[in-house]
Amino acid sequence: MTRRYDVLGIGNAIVDLLARTDDDFLVTHALRKGSMTLIDEARAEALYAAMGPVTVVSGGSACNTIAGLASLGGSAALIGKVKADELGELFAHDIRALGVDFTTMPAADGPATARCFILVTPDGERTMNTYLGASQDLSPADIDAEMVAASSIVYLEGYLWDPPAAKEAFVKAARLAHSAGSRVAITLSDPFCVDRYREEFLGLMRTGAVDIVFANEHELLSLYQTPNFEEAVGYLREESLLGVVTRSEKGVVAVTREETVAVPAAPIEKLVDTTGAGDLFAAGFLFGLARDFDLRTCAHHGSLAAAEVIQHLGARPEQNLRRLAEDNGLPV
Amino acid sequence: MTRRYDVLGIGNAIVDLLARTDDDFLVTHALRKGSMTLIDEARAEALYAAMGPVTVVSGGSACNTIAGLASLGGSAALIGKVKADELGELFAHDIRALGVDFTTMPAADGPATARCFILVTPDGERTMNTYLGASQDLSPADIDAEMVAASSIVYLEGYLWDPPAAKEAFVKAARLAHSAGSRVAITLSDPFCVDRYREEFLGLMRTGAVDIVFANEHELLSLYQTPNFEEAVGYLREESLLGVVTRSEKGVVAVTREETVAVPAAPIEKLVDTTGAGDLFAAGFLFGLARDFDLRTCAHHGSLAAAEVIQHLGARPEQNLRRLAEDNGLPV
Numbered sequence: 015m016t017r018r019y020d021v022l023g024i025g026n027a028i029v030d031l032l033a034r035t036d037d038d039f040l041v042t043h044a045l046r047k048g049s050m051t052l053i054d055e056a057r058a059e060a061l062y063a064a065m066g067p068v069t070v071v072s073g074g075s076a077c078n079t080i081a082g083l084a085s086l087g088g089s090a091a092l093i094g095k096v097k098a099d100e101l102g103e104l105f106a107h108d109i110r111a112l113g114v115d116f117t118t119m120p121a122a123d124g125p126a127t128a129r130c131f132i133l134v135t136p137d138g139e140r141t142m143n144t145y146l147g148a149s150q151d152l153s154p155a156d157i158d159a160e161m162v163a164a165s166s167i168v169y170l171e172g173y174l175w176d177p178p179a180a181k182e183a184f185v186k187a188a189r190l191a192h193s194a195g196s197r198v199a200i201t202l203s204d205p206f207c208v209d210r211y212r213e214e215f216l217g218l219m220r221t222g223a224v225d226i227v228f229a230n231e232h233e234l235l236s237l238y239q240t241p242n243f244e245e246a247v248g249y250l251r252e253e254s255l256l257g258v259v260t261r262s263e264k265g266v267v268a269v270t271r272e273e274t275v276a277v278p279a280a281p282i283e284k285l286v287d288t289t290g291a292g293d294l295f296a297a298g299f300l301f302g303l304a305r306d307f308d309l310r311t312c313a314h315h316g317s318l319a320a321a322e323v324i325q326h327l328g329a330r331p332e333q334n335l336r337r338l339a340e341d342n343g344l345p346v
Numbered sequence: 347m348t349r350r351y352d353v354l355g356i357g358n359a360i361v362d363l364l365a366r367t368d369d370d371f372l373v374t375h376a377l378r379k380g381s382m383t384l385i386d387e388a389r390a391e392a393l394y395a396a397m398g399p400v401t402v403v404s405g406g407s408a409c410n411t412i413a414g415l416a417s418l419g420g421s422a423a424l425i426g427k428v429k430a431d432e433l434g435e436l437f438a439h440d441i442r443a444l445g446v447d448f449t450t451m452p453a454a455d456g457p458a459t460a461r462c463f464i465l466v467t468p469d470g471e472r473t474m475n476t477y478l479g480a481s482q483d484l485s486p487a488d489i490d491a492e493m494v495a496a497s498s499i500v501y502l503e504g505y506l507w508d509p510p511a512a513k514e515a516f517v518k519a520a521r522l523a524h525s526a527g528s529r530v531a532i533t534l535s536d537p538f539c540v541d542r543y544r545e546e547f548l549g550l551m552r553t554g555a556v557d558i559v560f561a562n563e564h565e566l567l568s569l570y571q572t573p574n575f576e577e578a579v580g581y582l583r584e585e586s587l588l589g590v591v592t593r594s595e596k597g598v599v600a601v602t603r604e605e606t607v608a609v610p611a612a613p614i615e616k617l618v619d620t621t622g623a624g625d626l627f628a629a630g631f632l633f634g635l636a637r638d639f640d641l642r643t644c645a646h647h648g649s650l651a652a653a654e655v656i657q658h659l660g661a662r663p664e665q666n667l668r669r670l671a672e673d674n675g676l677p678v
Binding site for chain 2: 034062063065066067068069070071072081099100101104107108109111112126328330332
């Protein structure tokens with residue numbers, strides 16, 4: 015069945031403030047390299063004051079995925095909460111400029127638009143500190159039932175589990191999607207996010223609330239609490255869903271009970287900033303899934319999109335991903 | 347005499363919103379490629395709505411120069427007007443994060459912080475559309491006399507001539523600088539800016555209000571209204587000041603009545619975005635002047651800083667310019 019949207023993304027609507035830094039800064043400020051930490055307003059202010067000059071770009075995990083999907087020529091919609099402030103306007107401008115339908119009402123008052131302070135070290139690793147701000151007020155009322163029903167796949171980020179109201183919105187969206195015959199995908203987002211909500215995520219996977227799970231290696235190991243990758247993939251294969259595991263430069267593995275597909279990482283010239291690698295991988299993979307491409311093609315699409323985004327600063331593509339895919343012989 | 351600041355920059359405090367675009371977009375929106383156009387709020391809104399996703403970074407011509415000077419390890423201060431809004435805070439954060447003294451009081455009300463919509467075409471050229479906003483309210487009262495007196499060089503941008511109050515501030519600063527025995531430098535900013543204020547700029551140069559003039563080739567030709575570069579340089583040489591003319595990939599020429607120095611452009615790997623080339627050239631050159639380096643060394647410093655900034659998106663350096671200069675054998 016062809017639907018209006020290939021993918022509807024639901025996630026925390028966040029503006030990224032990126033700054034280059036060195037490893038000493040992370041040590042001084044007790045930051046866990048490569049992870050995402052939630053911070054309150056006071057901590058956000060202190061960290062910002064200590065950071066170097068910033069580059070501001072729209073972000074948010076599922077939002078980046080939707081931006082990538084649009085760049086691939088997919089039809090997409092987004093649900094996420096900003097405030098009616100300057101950064102909120104920036105966020106809305108950017109996602110709409112990509113042709114994405116974004117109609118969530120901005121908050122008139124309350125906390126400011128969410129921001130993620132991203133510290134990029136010389137090795138290209140990103141350490142994220144998120145002030146959830148207005149995005150934590152995403153609520154079930156923001157879930158547009160018609161938009162959900164019009165989408166082949168509804169894609170949800172695990173980070174939504176952090177703000178309580180957003181979690182309810184997540185559950186409502188998944189339920190509505192299944193009622194409409196849409197598929198539901200989730201990304202586990204971060205190993206520490208998995209640690210916070212392991213049982214609940216496994217519950218979603220085992221009750222049929224989600225059909226597709228994206229995880230990176232660290233998230234997968236955290237989910238099954240094992241240091242052994244093969245063992246963890248074995249557990250994932252036994253879940254009644256499609257599991258997609260990214261392993262940075264080691265490529266990707268997609269598994270179902272019946273099928274296992276491994277695809278190498280797409281080659282890059284220079285690693286600049288890993289921000290958005292997982293988000294853009296999901297964009298390519300979902301693009302393929304929505305078009306009923308085989309898993310191998312989906313994985314190639316994901317790898318290529320991820321390779322583009324890690325070669326520049328920021329978590330959204332700078333090149334037209336559709337052209338990039340065509341140039342690399344992938345079907346669009 | 348050693349002073350607290352090598353350079354005090356005074357300019358329009360602007361936040362840049364950069365978007366990649368194609369040549370067709372410039373044609374459709376009647377934009378003059380490579381130039382800076384002043385736009386009002388309505389035009390700013392219309393242009394923004396039509397543009398693609400943006401990257402936000404602090405900008406402003408003299409402000410970029412001061413950022414570059416700080417990156418070179420120079421001591422610097424800045425005077426410029428923002429509003430007390432989110433983009434204004436971003437601007438202030440970024441310049442202070444570089445160690446620059448910036449104490450100009452933000453406007454509590456009135457127009458928003460100035461923004462420049464910069465369209466970057468695939469050839470790396472930038473087409474700028476500036477909404478002056480709060481920056482046009484820079485006034486003589488904002489000129490801190492102690493700060494001026496504490497600076498070896500006061501650097502002013504020609505763009506200040508556009509907002510009437512800023513022009514008065516410019517004149518006041520130049521007068522105070524000379525009273526304190528500081529040198530006054532100006533950049534002509536843009537060929538169309540020169541066209542708007544030719545007689546006034548020549549007046550500043552010929553009454554001794556400025557000691558050092560920065561121009562690119564187009565601005566110089568506009569100033570003397572001749573298509574002949576050698577002829578224009580001849581006129582400049584006759585003014586009783588130091589003239590510094592940049593010619594993109596053709597390098598730079600610095601002239602006084604007594605001396606002419608030509609230095610080639612520093613080599614680059616790939617041109618990405620010319621935004622800030624002139625600003626960063628001025629940063630390197632002023633850094634050298636403040637240290638009494640010879641004109642050739644000043645020009646090499648300028649060329650190296652300009653080469654850094656045109657190899658990435660945005661008008662402020664991403665590398666530490668002091669280290670870059672050292673690695674290239676320049677004195678710091």
